[in-house]
Amino acid sequence: MIRDDALRPLPVRHALPALNDALDGHGAAVLVAPPGTGKTTLVPLVLAGLVGGGPARRVVVAEPRRIAARAAARRMAWLLGEKVGDSVGFSVRGERVVGPHARVEVVTTGVLLQRLQRDQELAGVDVVVLDECHERHLDADTAAAFLLDVRAALRPELRLVAASATTDAEGWARLLGDVPVVEAEGVSHPVEVVWAPPAGPVRPPHGLRVDPALLTHVASVVRRALAEREGDVLCFLPGVGEIARVAGRLGDLGDVEVLQVHGRAPAAVQDAVLSPGTRRRVVLATSVAESSLTVPGVRVVVDSGLAREPRVDHARGLSALTTVRASQAAGRQRAGRAGREAPGTVYRCWAEAENARLPRFPAPEIQLADLTAFALQTACWGDPDASGLALLDPPPGGAMAAARSVLEAVGAVDAAGRPTRRGVRMSRLGLHPRLARALLDAAGRVGAERAAEVVALLSEEPPREYGDDLAAAWRAARRGGDAYAQRWRAEARRLRANAGEVRADAGEDVRADAGGTPGPVPSAAQEGDGDDRAVGLVAALAFPERVARARGGSYLMASGTRAELAEGSGLRGSPWLAVAVAGRPVGAGHARVRLAAVVDEETARAAAAPLASAGEEVRWADGDVVARRVERLGAVELAVRPLDHADPALVRKALLEGLREEGFGLLRWSEDAGRLRQRLAFLRLHLGDPWPDVRDDALHARVDDWLEPELSRARRRADLARVDAGEALRRLLPWAGGEAVRLDELAPERIEVPSGSRIRVDYSAPERPVLAVKLQEMFGLQESPVLAGVPVLVHLLSPAGRPAAVTADLASFWRDGYRSVRAELRGRYPKHPWPEDPATAEPTRYTNARLGRRTG
Numbered sequence: 001m002i003r004d005d006a007l008r009p010l011p012v013r014h015a016l017p018a019l020n021d022a023l024d025g026h027g028a029a030v031l032v033a034p035p036g037t038g039k040t041t042l043v044p045l046v047l048a049g050l051v052g053g054g055p056a057r058r059v060v061v062a063e064p065r066r067i068a069a070r071a072a073a074r075r076m077a078w079l080l081g082e083k084v085g086d087s088v089g090f091s092v093r094g095e096r097v098v099g100p101h102a103r104v105e106v107v108t109t110g111v112l113l114q115r116l117q118r119d120q121e122l123a124g125v126d127v128v129v130l131d132e133c134h135e136r137h138l139d140a141d142t143a144a145a146f147l148l149d150v151r152a153a154l155r156p157e158l159r160l161v162a163a164s165a166t167t168d169a170e171g172w173a174r175l176l177g178d179v180p181v182v183e184a185e186g187v188s189h190p191v192e193v194v195w196a197p198p199a200g201p202v203r204p205p206h207g208l209r210v211d212p213a214l215l216t217h218v219a220s221v222v223r224r225a226l227a228e229r230e231g232d233v234l235c236f237l238p239g240v241g242e243i244a245r246v247a248g249r250l251g252d253l254g255d256v257e258v259l260q261v262h263g264r265a266p267a268a269v270q271d272a273v274l275s276p277g278t279r280r281r282v283v284l285a286t287s288v289a290e291s292s293l294t295v296p297g298v299r300v301v302v303d304s305g306l307a308r309e310p311r312v313d314h315a316r317g318l319s320a321l322t323t324v325r326a327s328q329a330a331g332r333q334r335a336g337r338a339g340r341e342a343p344g345t346v347y348r349c350w351a352e353a354e355n356a357r358l359p360r361f362p363a364p365e366i367q368l369a370d371l372t373a374f375a376l377q378t379a380c381w382g383d384p385d386a387s388g389l390a391l392l393d394p395p396p397g398g399a400m401a402a403a404r405s406v407l408e409a410v411g412a413v414d415a416a417g418r419p420t421r422r423g424v425r426m427s428r429l430g431l432h433p434r435l436a437r438a439l440l441d442a443a444g445r446v447g448a449e450r451a452a453e454v455v456a457l458l459s460e461e462p463p464r465e466y467g468d469d470l471a472a473a474w475r476a477a478r479r480g481g482d483a484y485a486q487r488w489r490a491e492a493r494r495l496r497a498n499a500g501e502v503r504a505d506a507g508e509d510v511r512a513d514a515g516g517t518p519g520p521v522p523s524a525a526q527e528g529d530g531d532d533r534a535v536g537l538v539a540a541l542a543f544p545e546r547v548a549r550a551r552g553g554s555y556l557m558a559s560g561t562r563a564e565l566a567e568g569s570g571l572r573g574s575p576w577l578a579v580a581v582a583g584r585p586v587g588a589g590h591a592r593v594r595l596a597a598v599v600d601e602e603t604a605r606a607a608a609a610p611l612a613s614a615g616e617e618v619r620w621a622d623g624d625v626v627a628r629r630v631e632r633l634g635a636v637e638l639a640v641r642p643l644d645h646a647d648p649a650l651v652r653k654a655l656l657e658g659l660r661e662e663g664f665g666l667l668r669w670s671e672d673a674g675r676l677r678q679r680l681a682f683l684r685l686h687l688g689d690p691w692p693d694v695r696d697d698a699l700h701a702r703v704d705d706w707l708e709p710e711l712s713r714a715r716r717r718a719d720l721a722r723v724d725a726g727e728a729l730r731r732l733l734p735w736a737g738g739e740a741v742r743l744d745e746l747a748p749e750r751i752e753v754p755s756g757s758r759i760r761v762d763y764s765a766p767e768r769p770v771l772a773v774k775l776q777e778m779f780g781l782q783e784s785p786v787l788a789g790v791p792v793l794v795h796l797l798s799p800a801g802r803p804a805a806v807t808a809d810l811a812s813f814w815r816d817g818y819r820s821v822r823a824e825l826r827g828r829y830p831k832h833p834w835p836e837d838p839a840t841a842e843p844t845r846y847t848n849a850r851l852g853r854r855t856g
Helices: 011-026 042-047 066-080 109-118 138-153 169-175 212-228 240-249 267-273 328-339 372-381 397-409 421-427 433-446 448-459 470-479 483-506 531-542 601-607 648-662 671-687 696-701 717-721 725-732 739-746 810-825 848-855
Strands: 028-032 059-063 088-092 095-097 104-108 127-130 159-164 181-183 191-195 232-236 257-261 281-285 298-303 306-313 318-325 344-348 547-551 554-557 562-564 576-583 591-598 612-621 624-633 636-642 750-752 758-762 770-774 793-797 803-807
Touching: 011 028, 011 042, 011 159, 011 181, 028 169, 042 059, 042 066, 042 104, 042 127, 042 159, 059 066, 059 109, 066 088, 066 104, 104 109, 109 138, 109 372, 127 138, 138 159, 138 372, 159 169, 169 181, 191 328, 212 232, 212 240, 212 298, 212 344, 232 328, 240 257, 240 281, 257 267, 298 328, 328 344, 372 397, 372 421, 372 433, 397 433, 421 433, 433 448, 433 483, 433 531, 448 470, 448 483, 448 531, 470 483, 470 531, 470 591, 531 576, 531 591, 531 601, 547 601, 547 636, 554 576, 576 601, 612 648, 624 648, 648 696, 648 717, 671 725, 671 739, 793 810, 803 810
Parallel strands: 028 159, 028 181, 059 104, 059 127, 088 104, 127 159, 191 344, 232 281, 232 298, 257 281, 298 344, 562 591, 770 793
Antiparallel strands: 088 095, 306 318, 547 554, 547 576, 554 562, 576 591, 612 624, 624 636, 750 758, 758 770, 793 803
């Protein structure tokens, strides 16, 4: 029996005529309706003709999360007075409750994508509702793009509704083909904001780590809210771990019930949260409660200010979540939960001044996440680079290129990006392509059941208490009775069934066209001799670039990353590991292994066969040329032996590498050679071409012009030390144009001064050459010397050789500066001449007495 008393108050009822008109006229519409208005529950029932007397249609509702899909189906079934599966059912990964007469099916966006890949026409479906599209999940964006293709090419009569609590309505309307935007008014109550920042400093989040001090503060704010306000408390936290830790800090609340809501929560807990409680409640929830679920009885929200967003986890090779500051939009959504049924209060665990610095909106997942699975979806759809898809944001080119390289490595696509038969099969497994590769390739070697169970462990990381040994974690899951073990068993069953269907559909060995698959696998693994070897093989197949060899107390992965085990790890001492999960702690130089399996070298070689290489390696290392023949697996050296007769071209390249690393000081630089380089630098700066650039970068660029044949004859560092750098540099002089002969004219080593002395010029500062000369030797010179158009900077020295004055304008100095110098030095050096008019005096290198004898 339909519960009209619950349906009539839903505000979205008033927008339904406009929505139907939009769908009749355009076939698509954008529905903007705040949480609690009935957009997720009443709208699908009306579109299906189950409420309101409209024509009977089959409606598919896509939700971003499993918990939301189940909750929406249960709520709609309750509104109809039926059981789930009668008129309304749901399908999520690993669970399907849909009867033969169901007209509304709620699915996750991932399930919808799988269905579109199998049946592009969506036969039998009349309407698709994409709910919560404002969250910009990658699967939802992809599903929208595929559905628009279906409408354009195959089924123009298919109706499409993009529904959201708050969204870029105009952007979605343009994307769907300039369709109408239908807005439903919500019923909202005022919400008071209480700013409740921590009293002490809190470290910012890093990866999945949240400062325990913040969680302690959040728990204290929950206690404060319970004391200061009435009604249930909804507390937003970033993830399952933080929920569990805050729940532990609230274990003594007496008659207050503490519930934990997240995607992994048991169905019974989810049902309890979504129903009115018999006593006061504290609901600890992830962002799933922002808009996807309605929690009755809530009058107070406590917002930690944190959220989880996807990022490319290069340490794991999969898309992972990282903790970030929640956006301003998310903060508004969360606060609104306190005012759904009556006036409420939100306690924000950050300072008011910080709020303006928060990002306005969460970033679209397509801009942040690992796109390997997305790239396989688009390849199987027939658009490998996604250039023809209608997307609000295009995928980043670099991320797509990285995804393509992974897909090629596992044999999912060919060189042109087109899906192979193997890639199509992988796309049907509902797994990341890495894990799909491991499942398909390992099933025939270790058995479908064991392969599925290990892949299920890898698809959802086990709890920390299971330890870092993947094989031990597998055994713990097998005997475990906790919620994780239950989910793991269900996922393993699903994977085994799906893998069997894929192999049956193929009608042949799934490895038939598996480019990049491993070579022969050790016979013990083929015969199923040992769970530990099976676990290691599956992990190595999923992450071949992270097979790792023990070296010096840590492990070097084939990717080149070094990783360490935690103190006390049971994996210590293993010569080889296949690392499944690793992270880099704050301030750590190496990654930290969180989950790995023991493998032997034979398994590592087989699983990572495409990374194997062998050849001559000649490089500059430890200050000299090192020549070896190396067999390696990526960055891991397997076998090394010295190379006596290395390829001269490789030796030359290594010598150049040494010159770049350590500089041209490796050559023999006499004083004359160093001065020649300075003179050339001076001429290059002031005259330009044809005088050569002798800076290091320029010399490297022209090494063939000046360092041959010495470089071709050299074999080691000692040979470079015998190379006369000055002789080599002279090859760069502009001989062809005849300018080289002017070197001593334009930049002479020495200048003859009035006394007859030949004084060396200092070119160490190329901007202006310096001439350091005793003052008496410059008497009679009217103007400063000029070289290449640049006045020389004259350092006038006392008779003892100490600086007395510096000038680039000698005439000005004789006229204005000499008197003070004369007055200061004449008494100190009375034996030396100090004429009143130095500009006309006789220059000399001698004292007055010697000068008299020479002229007497």
